[in-house]
Amino acid sequence: xxxxxWPVLILAISILSINTLWGDDDxxxxxxxxxxxxxxxxxxxxxxxxxxxxxxxxxxxxxxHMAYLPGMLPARSWTKMMDTLNDHFGENAELDVKVKNExxxxxxxxxxxxxxxxxxxxxxxxINPKETVLRISSTEYFKRKHDEISPNIYKRKSIGSxxxxxACHGGAERGDFSEDSxxxxxxxxxxxxxx
Amino acid sequence: xxxxxxxxxxxxxxxxxxxxxxxETILKDFEALAKSSDAKFIKFNISAGEKIFxxxxxxxxxxxISCMTCHTPDPKKTGLTRAxxxxxxxxxxxxxxxxxxxxxxxxxxxxxCNDVLERECTIQEKGDFIAYMMSVK
Numbered sequence: 001x002x003x004x005x006w007p008v009l010i011l012a013i014s015i016l017s018i019n020t021l022w023g024d025d026d027x028x029x030x031x032x033x034x035x036x037x038x039x040x041x042x043x044x045x046x047x048x049x050x051x052x053x054x055x056x057x058x059x060x061x062x063x064x065h066m067a068y069l070p071g072m073l074p075a076r077s078w079t080k081m082m083d084t085l086n087d088h089f090g091e092n093a094e095l096d097v098k099v100k101n102e103x104x105x106x107x108x109x110x111x112x113x114x115x116x117x118x119x120x121x122x123x124x125x126x127i128n129p130k131e132t133v134l135r136i137s138s139t140e141y142f143k144r145k146h147d148e149i150s151p152n153i154y155k156r157k158s159i160g161s162x163x164x165x166x167a168c169h170g171g172a173e174r175g176d177f178s179e180d181s182x183x184x185x186x187x188x189x190x191x192x193x194x195x
Numbered sequence: 196x197x198x199x200x201x202x203x204x205x206x207x208x209x210x211x212x213x214x215x216x217x218x219e220t221i222l223k224d225f226e227a228l229a230k231s232s233d234a235k236f237i238k239f240n241i242s243a244g245e246k247i248f249x250x251x252x253x254x255x256x257x258x259x260i261s262c263m264t265c266h267t268p269d270p271k272k273t274g275l276t277r278a279x280x281x282x283x284x285x286x287x288x289x290x291x292x293x294x295x296x297x298x299x300x301x302x303x304x305x306x307x308c309n310d311v312l313e314r315e316c317t318i319q320e321k322g323d324f325i326a327y328m329m330s331v332k
Contacts, residue, residue: 062280063276063280063282064276064277064278064280065276065278065279065280066280090256090277091277091306091310092305092306092309092310093306094305094306159279160277160278160279161278161279163278164278164279167279
């Protein structure tokens with residue numbers, strides 16, 4: 001019994017390490033280089049975006065919706081959003097200056113054009129450099145990845161709109177948008193409302 | 196001198212441990228504000244507060260809106276924002292964290308009154324609303 005265990009374990013470990021050595025080689029190397037020239041402050045290769053947080057951001061920007069990650073948009077988008085909080089997608093999300101500045105700082109420092117990540121780069125590549133988008137859900141990259149979802153699906157009570165990433169990507173706030181964790185909820189009373 | 200600091204500290208600790216006391220305090224703060232700005236002020240009115248909560252109006256953008264749109268008709272139930280995120284109940288009887296932080300209270304009154312009534316709420320209205328919510332059992 002146990003004489004089989006060790007060789008199997010060693011084999012498994014070596015397969016795993018070969019995989020990490022040669023698995024996603026190009027991308028890994030690319031990101032390491034970037035970090036050498038100082039533009040990358042944090043990178044989590046397991047996830048699509050860097051998972052960063054800030055207590056003011058958490059307190060002020062997650063009461064109406066999920067915590068979007070700073071790496072989803074470039075700095076100019078965050079700056080514009082933070083300067084127009086009095087009319088934030090039709091709602092008033094105004095903050096006092098001190099808090100506003102701290103959050104702007106956090107968002108811009110971790111934005112997709114400052115901290116390069118796998119998915120952040122891909123979204124950025126589809127944004128016209130002359131434009132300042134405010135929605136991740138209005139970028140070409142988003143539209144391309146969701147072209148099979150009909151508008152009616154977003155209208156489901158349990159989803160509401162394309163902006164509600166968390167409804168379908170359970171790991172959205174952890175920067176996890178991998179295909180195998182996507183689940184489009186059925187139309188029923190949202191589970192969160194049952195409580 | 197030292198004694199008052201210690202007393203204050205003890206008070207703060209009790210407040211932190213006991214939110215029920217903290218929302219009484221906020222209501223008292225609103226009462227003091229109301230008295231200082233209106234000589235005729237007597238007290239807050241629970242049924243006026245309920246009226247603020249339940250009155251539906253047509254927003255200039257065309258939609259029917261009220262406080263119940265997000266907080267649901269039952270203050271003891273969880274609500275939902277426009278972006279589909281859960282709002283914890285607004286009634287302190289089930290959510291003792293409510294009305295315990297003056298900055299937070301004023302921030303949301305400002306946003307939500309503008310959102311629903313298209314103007315800010317008065318001190319009287321804020322006090323009425325809190326008094327009603329605290330009366331919900």
